[in-house]
Amino acid sequence: MSLPSTQQTLAITTAQGAWEVYPYPVHEPQPDEVAIKIEAVGLNPVDWKVQAIRYFSNFVKEYPAILGSDAAGVVVAVGEGVADFAVGDRVLYQGYFTNRLSTFKQYSVFPSELVAKIPDTITFDQAATVPLALATAALGLYNAGNGVGLVAPWKEGGRGKYAGQPLVLLGGSTSVGQFVLQLAKISGLSPIIATASPRNFDLVKAFGATHVIDRKLSASEIAAAVKDVTSDPVKIVYDAISLEHTQLLAYSVLSLGGTLVLLLPSLIPEDRLIADSDSKKVVIPFGNFYLENNRELGKSLYAVLRELLETGEIKASPFLRALPNPVEVLPEGLVGIVDGLARLQADKVSARKLVARPHETK
Structure with missing residues (x-):
């Protein structure tokens, strides 16, 4: 041709x-x-x-x-x-x-x-x-520097590595959120707690969430619901919406020593960030594998992506x-x-x- x-x-x-x-x-x-x-x-x-x-x-x-x-x-x-x-x-x-x-x-x-x-x-x-939603999800979870830095599940020792470690996702039915859920499941993270509208609860559970919370609840109600699910420290919070109210909620749910992934510039008050600078990390992945600091992760994922799609582990x-x-x-x-x-x-x-x-x- x-x-x-x-x-x-x-x-x-x-x-x-x-x-x-x-x-x-x-x-x-x-x-x-x-x-x-x-x-x-x-x-x-x-x-x-x-x-x-x-x-x-x-x-x-x-x-x-x-x-x-x-x-x-x-x-x-x-x-x-x-x-x-x-x-x-x-x-x-x-x-x-x-x-x-x-x-x-x-x-x-x-x-x-x-x-x-x-x-x-x-x-x-x-x-x-x-492509874009998967890249954003993967970089946020697995890249160093602009992500949490977990070992990717398609790399040696990464599959199921994080069993028993909770993850909270705001925006479970978003395009990025759906891939965060799938990757978190392959990584073994559990419980996987997501917010969504009630009409999308079944969708979000099918992609990997173990628990779903109504996103229309107040911030305090969502935070309380997370604590009802797990008493373990929440070291990973992924905010796939990243508006001001979700960022503040995500930051409050995040435990000391944890990492918050945002998709948009931080709107968390500077004094709070400074106060927690040694114990809470905020990262913003730029969701494109073409960039030099993102490319190695992208190459490793794209080398196995057909297989992941074929098996249905990535949908x-x-x-x-x-x-x-x-x-x-x-x-x-x-x-x-x-x-x-x-x-x-x-x-x-x-x-x-x-x-x-x-x-x-x-």
């Missing part, structure tokens, strides 16, 4: 500018890269934030800016030195914030060491829900067919992404992943 010379992309032409379908050249793979025909892209909150919020737009260094992170598709060309992939392989990967590596387009390239083959049992739509959201967390495919290819991002920004998407198919763009 040969690469075309041009393609359709979804881009913003100026900082905080409007989205528009934009023609752009197709890149050839460089050494150690693969070129991928993108069959499905998954939408994430970071996509609208990079477009709408100045803090996040600092990630973008060129305009027009093609955004997008999660993707699945078919390898259509391989660069020099690539031995593990061939034309026709079905793959998933997580792009990055450059026009060359982003995913709101029809073709892209990416380093082969951060691309994973996918089983035939998983569709492209399902596979496109995995794309809708792979649990009996559960109410489907993929919703947006109409009109890249054009449909605009409305999908607006829905994410308005918090009108719950327990489902929005996916677009770039080649359906008219």
